Amino acid sequence: MTNAGKGIPFLDLVTPHVELQDELMNAAKSVITTGMFVGGPIVEKFERDFAQFCDAKYCVGVSSGTDALRFALMASGIGKGDIVLTVPNTFVATIEAIIQAGATPQFVDIDPRTYNISVDGIREYLQTHPGAPVKAIMPVHLYAQMCDMDPIMAIAEEYGLLVFEDACQAHGSQYFSAKNTRWQKAGSIGKAAAFSFYPGKNLGACGEAGAITTNDEQLATTMKMIRDHGQNKKYHHLVEGYNGRLDALQAALLSVKLPHLAQWNSKRRELAANYNELLKAVPGLVTPFEPTWSKAVYHLYVVLVENRDELQQHLTEQGIGTGLHYPIPLHQQKGYQYLGFRTGDFPVTEKLAGKILSLPMFPQLQKQQQERVVESLHQFCGKQTVSAGIK
Numbered sequence: 290m291t292n293a294g295k296g297i298p299f300l301d302l303v304t305p306h307v308e309l310q311d312e313l314m315n316a317a318k319s320v321i322t323t324g325m326f327v328g329g330p331i332v333e334k335f336e337r338d339f340a341q342f343c344d345a346k347y348c349v350g351v352s353s354g355t356d357a358l359r360f361a362l363m364a365s366g367i368g369k370g371d372i373v374l375t376v377p378n379t380f381v382a383t384i385e386a387i388i389q390a391g392a393t394p395q396f397v398d399i400d401p402r403t404y405n406i407s408v409d410g411i412r413e414y415l416q417t418h419p420g421a422p423v424k425a426i427m428p429v430h431l432y433a434q435m436c437d438m439d440p441i442m443a444i445a446e447e448y449g450l451l452v453f454e455d456a457c458q459a460h461g462s463q464y465f466s467a468k469n470t471r472w473q474k475a476g477s478i479g480k481a482a483a484f485s486f487y488p489g490k491n492l493g494a495c496g497e498a499g500a501i502t503t504n505d506e507q508l509a510t511t512m513k514m515i516r517d518h519g520q521n522k523k524y525h526h527l528v529e530g531y532n533g534r535l536d537a538l539q540a541a542l543l544s545v546k547l548p549h550l551a552q553w554n555s556k557r558r559e560l561a562a563n564y565n566e567l568l569k570a571v572p573g574l575v576t577p578f579e580p581t582w583s584k585a586v587y588h589l590y591v592v593l594v595e596n597r598d599e600l601q602q603h604l605t606e607q608g609i610g611t612g613l614h615y616p617i618p619l620h621q622q623k624g625y626q627y628l629g630f631r632t633g634d635f636p637v638t639e640k641l642a643g644k645i646l647s648l649p650m651f652p653q654l655q656k657q658q659q660e661r662v663v664e665s666l667h668q669f670c671g672k673q674t675v676s677a678g679i680k
């Protein structure tokens with residue numbers, strides 16, 4: 290290691306918890322000493338507060354983001370024989386949920402600038418498959434930047450489809466709806482939205498947790514049954530359900546962290562703006578594109594670069610942590626070959642997968658650390674001449 294000094298992690302899960310440790314310990318203690326481990330007022334309080342944070346009427350706490358996606362589909366009657374449109378450029382849980390609900394995922398390629406679902410791609414699929422049993426669209430707000438929701442909602446209305454937001458990376462992301470002439474939060478637009486509180490997410494639990502938001506009271510009631518063995522009261526199983534509840538300990542810890550989320554998110558936006566500025570000087574590197582209608586909260590800060598693997602190696606040698614989100618598109622994953630897609634089917638996603646690199650991004654990242662990341666990038670990219678665009 291040359292000139293590495295102290296390393297810069299990709300993500301810091303220690304500092305925010307050390308900063309809040311007294312409050313977190315007290316919250317944990319209050320659960321342990323009351324003995325209400327599953328359900329109860331602590332879970333309900335978090336649900337109310339998170340619904341409010343998302344500008345949604347209802348929130349149903351569940352055991353993970355994957356369950357959140359799955360329960361939202363199941364409660365809406367999406368299942369066997371139904372097609373759900375989504376992207377191959379996402380975490381595998383998006384399609385796990387669709388498949389486990391009994392439905393079939395159909396991929397649409399991404400927009401080369403935002404890396405999110407292509408609105409033209411959705412339209413094209415629907416126009417070229419007039420008889421297909423498409424029932425829903427699952428746009429993924431990847432890296433905490435929202436999809437272009439106005440046209441997605443308009444297409445859904447035109448074709449009678451439901452929209453489920455995969456907001457698992459997008460706690461607090463905003464979209465300016467020209468139609469409604471206001472900023473709208475992730476989780477407030479579709480039929481329902483799924484959030485993950487996996488520890489590394491913008492709002493993370495100290496373990497596994499997730500939530501679904503919706504404005505539909507009936508749907509919220511059904512999802513509450515599905516997460517709890519399909520019962521509306523003990524031993525009265527009205528629908529087929531699962532063990533998928535949010536436990537009180539995680540809810541209590543999340544309630545300590547939630548009041549800090551807005552400030553952590555603005556810190557992320559500030560750090561992203563700083564990266565954008567510093568990286569202007571680095572040749573051949575493409576920084577994230579944020580449309581005027583988007584306020585992304587940078588769960589991930591992802592750049593595109595040629596020779597990505599060598600660059601990642603270079604940064605690792607300098608003690609700088611990075612990530613790849615995601616290196617293998619879902620249609621090229623071994624376990625999903627049976628879906629029948631082939632390499633070449635989604636060229637924008639495929640090209641992107643070879644060039645993406647997620648740089649260190651977390652609210653406690655220091656400006657000097659960012660400067661060191663950029664310096665290392667400069668060292669490497671200064672020797673490059675080709676630009677990494679994917680158009």
Ligand SMILES: *Cc1c(COP(=O)(O)O)cnc(C)c1O
Pocket residue numbers: 353354355356379380382383429455457458484485486487498499
């Ligand atoms: C994290 C994530 C999920 C799954 O959430 P879990 O809580 O890990 O089950 C789903 N979709 C996306 C896009 C994610 O990033």
